[in-house]
């Protein structure tokens with residue numbers, strides 16, 4: 001299949017780029033005073049302002065033509081119908097089925113996957129309610145006070161991000177911890193102040209073979225048994241989330257306490273499956289349902305809205321515009337909500353693991369720049385650190401600002417101050433400060449070049465009324481489908497992760513070499529590092 005770059009639609013976009021590339025955001029706003037209220041789109045509770053981008057109506061029309069030519073809509077429909085669009089693993093991609101309403105139907109290989117999803121959700125809800133209501137007790141009969149999720153990557157980042165995001169909805173009488181790193185200090189610090197008699201571990205691993213997770217799970221079991229002294233305690237203090245029932249049973253977890261999911265759920269698309277059990281324990285089944293409804297709302301928007309008003313498609317296309325026409329390399333995601341502190345790390349995996357690919361679905365070189373480097377942290381902290389580079393550096397950094405209108409628990413004027421910063425930054429980035437404006441402030445001429453802000457730095461602003469389970473679901477689905485849109489345009493498989501698999505194998509090869517005294521068998525650098533490590537460890 002010819003790549004999108006070989007199409008007439010791409011040629012038209014490229015020609016248009018040449019004509020608009022030098023146009024400044026100041027010019028665009030001067031030419032169209034209504035721009036701020038017309039270059040906007042809404043879906044559910046999310047309002048997207050994309051007026052501060054270096055584009056006009058023609059750009060959107062041409063980008064939409066590119067999307068149609070690339071077959072974004074047909075690939076989307078294929079995903080929703082359960083086709084095996086994850087071609088390298090020969091799997092369906094059905095995270096949208098995880099939030100399909102009860103009673104709807106999606107038959108894949110003769111099985112109604114929606115019914116299966118709700119069966120697991122019901123089991124999760126029954127379990128979560130027992131723990132939350134104190135009916136599920138530990139080995140000594142005490143109620144559970146701490147939940148520790150052990151998982152990594154897709155089995156960690158989602159529940160970790162969402163448990164922080166929805167802390168205002170959580171049962172505050174329990175403690176929630178997340179252990180992911182194989183560095184023993186992660187486990188030690190997470191459990192240091194916990195009591196084995198009141199701690200429940202969730203071992204979350206799709207494969208139940210991942211080195212980090214299994215190492216932490218075994219340490220957790222040893223920690224529990226050291227405190228409780230009896231193998232039978234495992235059944236009361238460990239549950240599993242996995243697709244590998246055999247390995248779960250071999251670990252000693254009662255299969256009745258295993259919550260399953262399916263090979264058509266990718267790790268980074270899984271926190272609304274059983275992988276979100278820790279989140280459900282925190283916020284309760286009803287709030288979890290509200291979150292799924294939020295996801296579904298955005299799924300339906302993505303499935304039905306025309307490209308030009310489809311939020312995920314617009315965001316995906318704007319990313320393609322900067323990445324492939326302007327040559328931007330990164331995307332900053334800056335949520336102005338402390339509850340969303342883990343969102344950038346979550347989106348890093350979602351985007352970079354999905355679209356960090358260099359060959360097409362057919363295996364040919366992709367021939368164009370693909371997924372961006374995603375980075376950021378919660379505002380306003382970054383303003384006192386790296387925003388300098390966005391404002392006055394030499395790089396083009398498109399930015400997503402994310403804001404929440406109402407605070408979960410308002411105190412004083414914090415929220416207005418937070419939102420004032422959220423609004424001020426995109427404005428300053430877009431419009432900068434000219435030499436004339438600097439001079440008018442009475443700045444000495446030799447200082448002026450340092451005080452000028454070139455402006456013309458593009459950004460989107462996403463606003464939501466409040467951060468709730470539903471709006472979080474909408475936001476995450478928005479980014480999932482944005483990533484999908486871009487992958488479809490580049491014709492890459494956004495649903496495999498062979499680079500991650502490689503990492504899983506490489507370390508396994510070195511482990512025995514660290515233990516042995518034999519000559520290591522790598523390149524000279526790795527060999528020298530292995531020898532140095534052996535030496536340092538022995539000192």
Ligand code: G6Q
Nearest residue numbers: 153154155205206207210267268
């Ligand atoms: C996600 C990736 C990866 C995966 C982890 C954990 O899409 O595949 O981040 O989630 O490697 O894998 P397990 O759940 O199998 O332990």
